[in-house]
Amino acid sequence: MRDVSIIGIGQTPVGEHWDYALRHLALEAIRDAANDAHIDHADALFVGNMAGAQIGGQTNLGALIADFVGLRGIEAVTVEASSASGGAALRQAYLGVASGAFDFAIVVGVEKLTDAIGSAAVSAQLTATDSDYEAAHGVTPLSAAAMIMRRYMHEYDAVPQDFAAFSVNAHLNAINNPNAMYHNKITPEAFVKAPMIADPIGLFDAAPAADGAAAVVLAPTEWARSHRHDGSIRLAASAVATDAVAIHDRHDPLWLRAAELSVRKAYQQAEVSPQDVNLFELHDSCTILAAMTLEAAGFAQRGMGVTFAARGGIGRDGTIPLSTMGGLKGRGDAGGATGVYQIVEVVQQLRGCAGANQIAQARIGMAQNLGATGATAVTHILVRD
Known part of the structure; x- marks a missing residue:
C-alpha cells in the first residue's frame, strides 16, 4: 500500500444556498480544490452525500457531478453512511489511491438540507435511524x-x-x-x-442544518514529494x-x-x-x-x-x-x-x-x-x- 497525501482543498461557505443546486455547490468546492492542487484531471470522483434522494429527489450524484465539473468518463460513485458520508467517501478514495488503483482522486462532500422544512425535514432525518424499530415509533x-x-x-x-x-x-x-x-x-x-x-x-x-460542499484531492505521497508540492499533508x-x-x-x-x-x-x-x-x-x-x-x-x-x-x-x-x-x-x-x-x-x-x-x-x-x-x-x- 502506498502512502497518500492531500494535495488540494476547497470549500463553499456553509449556510442556506437557495439559489444553488447540489451540482453547483460541488463545482465550486471541486474547482477550488483542483486549483489548490494544481491539477486539471483526476482518475476518480467520490461523492459523500446523505439526503440528496430524500430532499432533492436526486440519486446518481457521482455521474451527475462528474459530468457537470468536466470529468465525464471517469469513475464516479456516491458514498452514503448517513452523516458520516463525507468521511466514508474519503475512506474509499484513500483506499483507491493507496492500492494503486488511482493516482489522483477527488472527494467532494455536498449537501442541501435547508430545502426541507417541517415534516419533510423530519422524514429525511428518520432515514438515519432503524426504520423498523426506531423511526416507526x-x-x-x-x-x-x-x-x-x-x-x-x-x-x-x-x-x-x-x-x-x-x-x-x-x-x-x-x-x-x-x-x-x-x-x-x-x-x-x-x-x-x-x-x-x-x-x-x-x-x-x-x-443547525445547513447547505454546503467541501472537496479534497488525494495523490500518492511519493508524487507529492517528487513534485515538491507545497501544502501537501500526509x-x-x-x-x-x-x-x-x-x-x-x-x-x-x-x-x-x-x-x-x-x-x-x-x-x-x-x-x-x-x-x-x-x-x-x-x-x-x-x-x-x-x-x-x-x-x-x-x-x-x-x-x-x-x-x-x-x-x-x-x-x-x-x-x-x-x-x-x-x-x-x-x-x-x-x-x-x-x-x-x-x-x-x-x-x-x-x-x-x-x-x-x-x-x-x-x-x-x-x-x-x-x-x-x-x-x-x-x-x-x-x-x-
Missing part, C-alpha cells in the same frame, strides 16, 4: 441523542448547563472562520436560557467502525463503541497516541456526542467529558483543541459534507493557514465523522511531515 437522531444525554446526566450526576463549554468554544472559533454559518458568541448564560428542542437538549446544544490513518443503529441494541448506550474502535485503529496505523494529537475535529452535532467522543477517543475518562471541557481542556490553548474552525455547531451541519469540511479544516491548521484560529506548532490533526448517533465512525489522522 417516531425516534429521530435528535430524540435518540436526547435519551442518551438524559441517561448520561443520571449516571454521571451532570446537568444540562455542564455541556455549555462545547457550544461556547465552537461559536468562539466560528467567529474567525469566513465559511462558518454563525459568527456570534454564545455565553454560558445564553446557553442555559435557550429553549428546549428535545429535552434535555436545548437549542444551543444542537448544530493522510497517516484512515479507519472505520460500526455499532448497532438502534441505541437499544447497543451493549452500552453511553459508550460510542464505533468511535472507540475506529480511533484505536487510526492511532495504531499512524503510530501515535492521544497525547501526540494537536487538534481534533469531532462530530459535535449535539454536545452529548462531543462529550462522549472525547471519552471514546481517549482524551477524557468515562463520564468526565463535560468536566474536561468545562475546565478549559478543549480551547485553542487547551489540552486538545476541538472544533477549531467552529465545528458543526458554529460552522453548520452540512450533513454528508461534514466529514470533508473537517478534513479541509485540519489541513488548514497543519499548513499554518488557519488565521486567528491557528493552533501553534500543529503537526498532527485528527478528524472523526459520525453517522447519526454513532452507528458509523470514520476517523482520519493527518500529519505534516
